Amino acid sequence: xxxxxxxxxxxxxxxxxxxxxxxxxxxxxxxxxxxxxxxxxxxxxxxxxxxxxxxxxxxxxxxxxxxxxxxxxxxxxxxxxxxxxxxxxxxxxxxxxxxxxxxxxxxxxxxxxxxxxxxxxxxxxxxxxxxxxxxxxxxxxxxxxxxxxxxxxxxxxxxxxxxxxxxxxxxxxxxxxxxxxxxxxxxxxxxxxxxxxxxxxxxxxxxxxxxxxxxxxxxxxxxxxxxxxxxxxxxxxxxxxxxxxxxxxxxxxxxxxxxxxxxxxxxxxxxxxxxxxxxxxxxxxxxxxxxxxxxxxxxxxx
Amino acid sequence: xxxxxxxxxxxxxxxxxxxxxxxxxxxxxxxxxxxxxxxxxxxxxxxxxxxxxxxxxxxxxxxxxxxxxxxxxxxxxxxxxxxxxxxxxxxxxxx
Numbered sequence: 001x002x003x004x005x006x007x008x009x010x011x012x013x014x015x016x017x018x019x020x021x022x023x024x025x026x027x028x029x030x031x032x033x034x035x036x037x038x039x040x041x042x043x044x045x046x047x048x049x050x051x052x053x054x055x056x057x058x059x060x061x062x063x064x065x066x067x068x069x070x071x072x073x074x075x076x077x078x079x080x081x082x083x084x085x086x087x088x089x090x091x092x093x094x095x096x097x098x099x100x101x102x103x104x105x106x107x108x109x110x111x112x113x114x115x116x117x118x119x120x121x122x123x124x125x126x127x128x129x130x131x132x133x134x135x136x137x138x139x140x141x142x143x144x145x146x147x148x149x150x151x152x153x154x155x156x157x158x159x160x161x162x163x164x165x166x167x168x169x170x171x172x173x174x175x176x177x178x179x180x181x182x183x184x185x186x187x188x189x190x191x192x193x194x195x196x197x198x199x200x201x202x203x204x205x206x207x208x209x210x211x212x213x214x215x216x217x218x219x220x221x222x223x224x225x226x227x228x229x230x231x232x233x234x235x236x237x238x239x240x241x242x243x244x245x246x247x248x249x250x251x252x253x254x255x256x257x258x259x260x261x262x263x264x265x266x267x268x269x270x271x272x273x274x275x276x277x278x279x280x281x282x283x284x285x286x287x288x289x290x291x292x293x294x295x296x297x298x299x300x301x302x
Numbered sequence: 303x304x305x306x307x308x309x310x311x312x313x314x315x316x317x318x319x320x321x322x323x324x325x326x327x328x329x330x331x332x333x334x335x336x337x338x339x340x341x342x343x344x345x346x347x348x349x350x351x352x353x354x355x356x357x358x359x360x361x362x363x364x365x366x367x368x369x370x371x372x373x374x375x376x377x378x379x380x381x382x383x384x385x386x387x388x389x390x391x392x393x394x395x396x397x
Contacts, residue, residue: 248319252335265331266315273317273324 004047021052025172028052033064038096048217117259118160123152125300128227139234154216164271168223173212250281311348
């Protein structure tokens with residue numbers, strides 16, 4: 001059953017009661033909240049996700065709850081909690097959706113160690129995975145939003161989830177936080193994209209989430225093997241360059257970019273070695289999305 | 303005079319990427335990135351305990367270099383680094 005098949009009242013009852021148990025790629029997530037604003041936003045933004053079955057294990061239990069502050073008695077603050085712990089300071093209630101999404105990403109990054117986690121946008125085309133590893137602020141969310149609306153299947157704008165033993169990558173299509181000028185860029189380029197509310201004043205400025213396409217969410221249990229690794233860099237005014245990258249450099253960049261390379265030790269060493277040896281490695285410098293998309297289409301056509 | 307020895311060289315996992323190498327050290331679970339000279343130092347120290355001066359002479363022959371004081375200092379720094387990482391051990395002359 002999909003979230004979108006629940007009425008708002010049913011949805012509300014789950015969130016304020018036992019929790020909304022929803023499938024997110026290879027994980028199940030339980031969310032609890034009583035915040036009316038967040039409940040309405042989630043009903044729209046999570047509509048394509050499936051509910052977890054009753055007998056399935058839920059990996060992450062999170063809550064977004066009101067936080068009363070003695071210092072700021074009039075402020076309407078909320079707190080994100082995972083298993084009773086709060087990794088972030090309280091934020092205004094208007095930032096609840098952004099805080100929930102960042103909180104879930106943080107929990108995945110901190111707790112998942114049976115998979116190798118790259119800090120990477122990940123998409124699939126022609127049956128194979130294109131990995132776009134990059135640091136925060138490099139535009140990978142915007143680029144993956146462009147790609148997913150141009151025929152690529154979204155795996156994630158944030159994580160490359162790799163099984164170290166098999167090399168399979170797993171989809172984790174979650175809401176994607178566009179920031180600041182990227183919001184207008186996507187509204188202009190992709191008028192068909194479903195965006196959540198603009199949330200000003202976050203630590204990263206104004207944020208608006210883009211909902212992954214239904215097809216990407218519905219195929220979230222279809223893993224794929226990697227074939228291309230492209231390190232993207234947006235540089236204002238730069239001419240397009242898609243150049244071959246030495247494999248040793250790709251190894252170094254991937255190992256330092258992964259969240260849990262050191263935790264996984266030799267398994268990660270073997271996995272990254274196999275990954276790099278089996279993929280075409282490139283670096284991409286671009287300022288114009290259209291030309292970048294053409295270059296990536298050509299790369300992934302074969 | 304000190305010598306150095308790569309006593310656990312055989313345990314290292316070494317992957318070659320043309321002229322560069324990734325080396326996994328099981329004891330520390332660390333990955334090291336070495337160039338050809340960096341790896342060759344480990345290879346030479348695996349064969350027998352070697353002093354800095356002899357190592358520099360062997361390296362300069364292998365890479366066809368003219369060793370000078372700066373080269374000696376650079377290799378000494380690499381040995382210190384390798385020792386700190388547990389890749390090599392110092393062997394006292396009296397031993």
